[in-house]
Amino acid sequence: MLRKKGLKTHDKHIKKLAAIVGPKEILFHKEELISYESDGFTIHSHMPKAVVFPTNTEEVAEVVKYCSDNDLPFLARGAGTGLSGGAIPLNGEVIISLVKMKRLLSVDLENRRAVVEPGYVNLKLTNSISDKGYYYAPDPSSQYCCTIGGNVAENAGGAHCLKYGVTTNHILGLEVVTPTGKIMEIGHDGIPDAPGYDLLGILTGSEGTLGIVTKITVRILKNPEEKQTVLAYFDDVADGSQAVSDIVSAGIVPAALEMMDKIAIEGVESAAFPVGHPKDIEALLLIEVDGISAGINEQINEILDVCKKRNVRSVKVAQDDEERAKWWANRKTGFGAMGTISPDYLVQDGVIPRSTLPEVLKRIGEISKESGLRIANIFHAGDGNLHPLILFDSRIPGQTDKALEAGSACLQACADAGGSITGEHGVGIEKREEMRFVFSDKEIEAQTDIREVFNPHYLLNAGKLFPSPGRCAEVKKELKAAE
Amino acid sequence: MIISDLISDLTSMLPDSHVEEKSSPNQFFGNDGDIIISPKTENDIAAVLHYANENNKKMNIAGNGTKRGFGGTENKADILLSLSDYKGIIEHTVGDMTITVKPGTPFQELQDYLSTHNQKISLDPSHPEEATIGGVIAANDSGPKRLGYGSARDHVIGLRMAYPNGEIIRSGGKVVKNVAGYDMNKLFVGSMGTLGVVTEIVLKLRPLPKYESLMLLTFEKESKEEIRSFAVQFLDSMMEPVSMELLNPELAEKLTGQKVLTLAIAFEDVESSVHYQEEFVKNMKSGASQMTILAQQEAKEFWKRFNYLFPNGQREQNGLAAEAVVKVGVKNLDVIQILKESDWLEDAHNVSVHAHGGLGHGLCQVHLQGAQDDIIKAIDSLRKTVKQLNGYAVIKHLPLALRQVIDVWGGKPSYFFLLEGIKTKIDPKKTLNPKRYVGGL
Ligand SMILES: Cc1cc2nc3c(=O)[nH]c(=O)nc-3n(C[C@H](O)[C@H](O)[C@H](O)COP(=O)(O)OP(=O)(O)OC[C@H]3O[C@@H](n4cnc5c(N)ncnc54)[C@H](O)[C@@H]3O)c2cc1C
Numbered sequence: 005m006l007r008k009k010g011l012k013t014h015d016k017h018i019k020k021l022a023a024i025v026g027p028k029e030i031l032f033h034k035e036e037l038i039s040y041e042s043d044g045f046t047i048h049s050h051m052p053k054a055v056v057f058p059t060n061t062e063e064v065a066e067v068v069k070y071c072s073d074n075d076l077p078f079l080a081r082g083a084g085t086g087l088s089g090g091a092i093p094l095n096g097e098v099i100i101s102l103v104k105m106k107r108l109l110s111v112d113l114e115n116r117r118a119v120v121e122p123g124y125v126n127l128k129l130t131n132s133i134s135d136k137g138y139y140y141a142p143d144p145s146s147q148y149c150c151t152i153g154g155n156v157a158e159n160a161g162g163a164h165c166l167k168y169g170v171t172t173n174h175i176l177g178l179e180v181v182t183p184t185g186k187i188m189e190i191g192h193d194g195i196p197d198a199p200g201y202d203l204l205g206i207l208t209g210s211e212g213t214l215g216i217v218t219k220i221t222v223r224i225l226k227n228p229e230e231k232q233t234v235l236a237y238f239d240d241v242a243d244g245s246q247a248v249s250d251i252v253s254a255g256i257v258p259a260a261l262e263m264m265d266k267i268a269i270e271g272v273e274s275a276a277f278p279v280g281h282p283k284d285i286e287a288l289l290l291i292e293v294d295g296i297s298a299g300i301n302e303q304i305n306e307i308l309d310v311c312k313k314r315n316v317r318s319v320k321v322a323q324d325d326e327e328r329a330k331w332w333a334n335r336k337t338g339f340g341a342m343g344t345i346s347p348d349y350l351v352q353d354g355v356i357p358r359s360t361l362p363e364v365l366k367r368i369g370e371i372s373k374e375s376g377l378r379i380a381n382i383f384h385a386g387d388g389n390l391h392p393l394i395l396f397d398s399r400i401p402g403q404t405d406k407a408l409e410a411g412s413a414c415l416q417a418c419a420d421a422g423g424s425i426t427g428e429h430g431v432g433i434e435k436r437e438e439m440r441f442v443f444s445d446k447e448i449e450a451q452t453d454i455r456e457v458f459n460p461h462y463l464l465n466a467g468k469l470f471p472s473p474g475r476c477a478e479v480k481k482e483l484k485a486a487e
Numbered sequence: 488m489i490i491s492d493l494i495s496d497l498t499s500m501l502p503d504s505h506v507e508e509k510s511s512p513n514q515f516f517g518n519d520g521d522i523i524i525s526p527k528t529e530n531d532i533a534a535v536l537h538y539a540n541e542n543n544k545k546m547n548i549a550g551n552g553t554k555r556g557f558g559g560t561e562n563k564a565d566i567l568l569s570l571s572d573y574k575g576i577i578e579h580t581v582g583d584m585t586i587t588v589k590p591g592t593p594f595q596e597l598q599d600y601l602s603t604h605n606q607k608i609s610l611d612p613s614h615p616e617e618a619t620i621g622g623v624i625a626a627n628d629s630g631p632k633r634l635g636y637g638s639a640r641d642h643v644i645g646l647r648m649a650y651p652n653g654e655i656i657r658s659g660g661k662v663v664k665n666v667a668g669y670d671m672n673k674l675f676v677g678s679m680g681t682l683g684v685v686t687e688i689v690l691k692l693r694p695l696p697k698y699e700s701l702m703l704l705t706f707e708k709e710s711k712e713e714i715r716s717f718a719v720q721f722l723d724s725m726m727e728p729v730s731m732e733l734l735n736p737e738l739a740e741k742l743t744g745q746k747v748l749t750l751a752i753a754f755e756d757v758e759s760s761v762h763y764q765e766e767f768v769k770n771m772k773s774g775a776s777q778m779t780i781l782a783q784q785e786a787k788e789f790w791k792r793f794n795y796l797f798p799n800g801q802r803e804q805n806g807l808a809a810e811a812v813v814k815v816g817v818k819n820l821d822v823i824q825i826l827k828e829s830d831w832l833e834d835a836h837n838v839s840v841h842a843h844g845g846l847g848h849g850l851c852q853v854h855l856q857g858a859q860d861d862i863i864k865a866i867d868s869l870r871k872t873v874k875q876l877n878g879y880a881v882i883k884h885l886p887l888a889l890r891q892v893i894d895v896w897g898g899k900p901s902y903f904f905l906l907e908g909i910k911t912k913i914d915p916k917k918t919l920n921p922k923r924y925v926g927g928l
């Protein structure tokens with residue numbers, strides 16, 4: 005990241021920004037900026053004006069204030085693993101990278117909270133408190149590298165969110181630099197229910213469009229006393245989905261309840277962490293139950309019964325931590341594994357009411373046929389969060405567009421089933437137009453109204469999250485603004 | 488416009504809804520209206536809002552009015568919109584564990600219905616028979632099982648809101664995980680009817696626990712240090728209590744007949760797990776002088792009584808006596824200090840104090856009874872302590888006359904301009920629940 009060239013420039017903005025963060029903490033030469041053109045949504049890219057690396061909140065506020073006063077578009081960036089293009093500098097933004105604000109500021113076990121800087125990597129938090137028996141619950145598959153600031157922005161989820169909730173359920177306080185450069189503390193000392201509208205709630209998941217998070221107070225949890233993990237193979241996807249419903253109906257709240265279909269299994273088995281899943285099965289379920297040791301066996305037995313009733317081919321319980329870890333590594337690297345069976349893949353992220361799983365899977369199968377592209381399915385079945393992975397080859401002219409179309413069709417199928425277009429990856433650039441599948445123009449306007457309160461000059465991360473103006477609501481608004 | 492004109496306007500506009508003049512608006516708690524409208528359809532709700540907004544009428548919103556003593560410095564507005572006739576279950580998808588309801592449905596009615604499917608809303612608000620689900624959501628309530636259950640904001644997955652201009656805005660949806668757009672549900676939950684009227688609520692459900700129990704540990708008065716070290720040790724264990732509520736002696740007396748500092752620890756799980764956890768507590772050095780276990784029905788009855796301990800906006804006092812309920816938020820273990828402070832208030836200000844607070848989340852409720860002057864002084868002292876602990880104190884229940892002399896919200900936060908900006912965007916004419924919220928919003 006260190007700049008190889010000197011700070012020779014005639015650009016007064018660059019000079020000023022360099023003066024704020026220090027001459028070593030800014031990149032602005034074209035070749036240095038290339039890796040900041042895009043994020044995990046690689047289909048799209050755009051050059052930023054510069055990248056700055058502030059090391060404390062005051063510097064962030066100063067950079068923001070400078071940008072705001074000088075009409076320079078800007079945005080925040082964590083690890084750049086976002087899958088919907090939230091950190092792509094569409095308007096040639098000044099990128100404020102938070103990766104140098106990566107300290108764990110404090111851990112208070114008695115009050116079960118920790119305070120971190122936004123660039124702190126998710127998994128590091130759990131690693132640094134696990135010796136005392138504690139962990140941080142939200143566990144996106146990218147947790148070994150994504151930042152907690154990015155998690156807050158995306159309201160990230162993970163496999164274990166079924167029982168423990170997503171990021172928003174674990175955020176107790178935030179320090180935020182507003183888009184005009186004011187430093188705000190919300191949720192003082194992490195005390196819940198601060199009087200007033202729930203700004204923590206609205207900021208979490210706002211995809212970096214309402215403010216830049218510079219400090220985060222999170223809830224930490226005690227490890228469960230015991231954990232058991234079950235792996236079940238099905239010859240029929242419908243049986244697998246029915247088993248998911250049956251487990252939940254039996255009054256069990258598993259910590260995680262994941263499903264993979266045949267193509268996904270082909271992928272993970274040819275990648276770095278194969279488990280030896282049979283290649284001819286149609287679906288597998290990975291089910292984890294945790295809690296008080298005395299109650300676990302009862303639940304495991306019930307799960308085994310359910311699977312048998314639903315014609316499971318075979319089902320087993322992990323014998324030790326090592327086996328469990330193997331199964332999870334296989335699952336958590338599932339997206340990347342698609343790279344071994346296809347030159348390119350597009351990850352989608354729809355959500356459906358659990359009971360509609362069989363019909364939506366059928367529809368996704370049809371979309372695959374119609375587009376001629378293979379679609380693998382990896383999903384958080386317990387909460388109905390599907391990740392159709394559309395396999396394509398960008399070298400073949402037209403395939404990228406076809407993949408995007410197929411992705412959009414999958415989201416339409418989710419919306420038609422009463423679901424949503426994204427469960428954890430966010431709207432970003434990717435799903436802006438699909439917002440119309442679930443919201444009316446007025447409902448979108450109700451949201452952009454809130455954006456205007458926080459982000460009045462619209463210099464922070466513009467062009468994300470909402471469909472581009474062109475339809476009545478936003479056009480009306482633009483006219484109003486022009487008056 | 489005179490009241491009779493307003494009534495005839497609205498009656499002709501809303502043939503299906505009940506419109507009536509209020510002969511004597513509630514002087515004691517305020518937040519009332521010259522006329523009361525009880526709509527039966529969403530269309531009517533939207534029409535009333537649109538009408539009030541266009542004609543510069545002010546409007547208060549009530550579920551069943553149990554929180555009438557919460558916030559607000561005005562005796563009445565032009566219109567009181569009551570949701571108590573707008574009730575019922577719209578859709579319950581058993582397999583998806585979600586339910587869609589109308590806001591006027593009493594909380595307990597929902598729980599009773601859901602229990603026939605072995606499901607529940609994971610919340611335990613007080614006055615559940617009177618409180619409407621809309622009111623619970625609008626006030627972001629939580630009860631003594633907050634530690635295990637979370638609060639209203641954790642369970643709402645979708646809303647329909649009637650905005651002040653009469654437009655219906657949907658937020659969230661019917662799925663349990665959803666990040667499409669801003670999380671507008673969060674903005675509306677807890678907004679106390681100042682941004683719009685909740686007309687439909689989608690909640691996620693949990694299975695009914697297979698077994699539950701409650702352990703009551705009593706401590707002699709001086710042993711607060713002992714409680715602290717027990718709490719630290721217990722919270723550091725892998726046990727999973729849904730509640731760890733500390734009750735001051737006066738409150739404990741009402742519930743158990745014993746006037747002694749009491750810690751209520753609740754477990755909900757399969758039976759074997761609950762007993763295992765009880766044993767774990769028994770084997771710890773708690774310093775408790777007594778330990779009682781209430782199982783199943785007995786535990787349920789205890790919580791039922793607990794949920795009716797505190798006054799609500801349907802009960803008035805006579806003369807100069809007053810009651811206040813203060814919600815205090817501090818860090819988990821500082822709850823012990825707040826309860827200590829409550830004892831002290833009793834002596835210093837000649838008020839009677841019933842208080843409880845949750846170890847594990849840090850929220851306390853302090854109920855004060857006494858002469859009006861003493862109540863005000865006691866609240867001031869309590870606020871001083873809370874401030875030292877970096878916490879906040881919001882007065883959730885107080886007669887109107889006192890609300891006009893004391894800021895029940897405890898001042899404006901530094902980010903007030905954002906709260907004000909949100910209110911102004913959505914309700915520019917300040918039609919809804921005027922002056923009821925933080926900073927007079
Ligand atoms: C292999 C892989 C697996 C994944 N698995 C999951 C998963 O299981 N669950 C899941 O939810 N996601 C998953 N993701 C998506 C991604 O990791 C998450 O969205 C993550 O939260 C992004 O964090 P980041 O630090 O990379 O943020 P970035 O990508 O850098 O930024 C994401 C957005 O957040 C904003 N932002 C970043 N930091 C801040 C800040 N401090 N203040 C304000 N805004 C900020 C940016 O402007 C941008 O809009 C996965 C991604 C990959 C590549």
Ligand SMILES: Cc1cc2nc3c(=O)[nH]c(=O)nc-3n(C[C@H](O)[C@H](O)[C@H](O)COP(=O)(O)OP(=O)(O)OC[C@H]3O[C@@H](n4cnc5c(N)ncnc54)[C@H](O)[C@@H]3O)c2cc1C
Nearest residue numbers: 550551552553554612613618619621622623625680685884
């Ligand atoms: C002093 C006191 C302490 C309490 N403490 C607790 C507690 O600690 N935990 C707990 O869980 N419960 C508590 N409750 C009780 C419970 O929270 C309330 O009874 C319930 O939340 C409100 O129900 P309601 O229908 O009576 O609401 P109301 O009093 O009618 O309304 C409450 C608020 O919500 C608004 N509102 C009502 N319906 C709507 C709607 N459809 N749309 C928009 N706004 C609406 C009202 O304008 C008002 O601001 C307490 C009650 C009191 C009086």
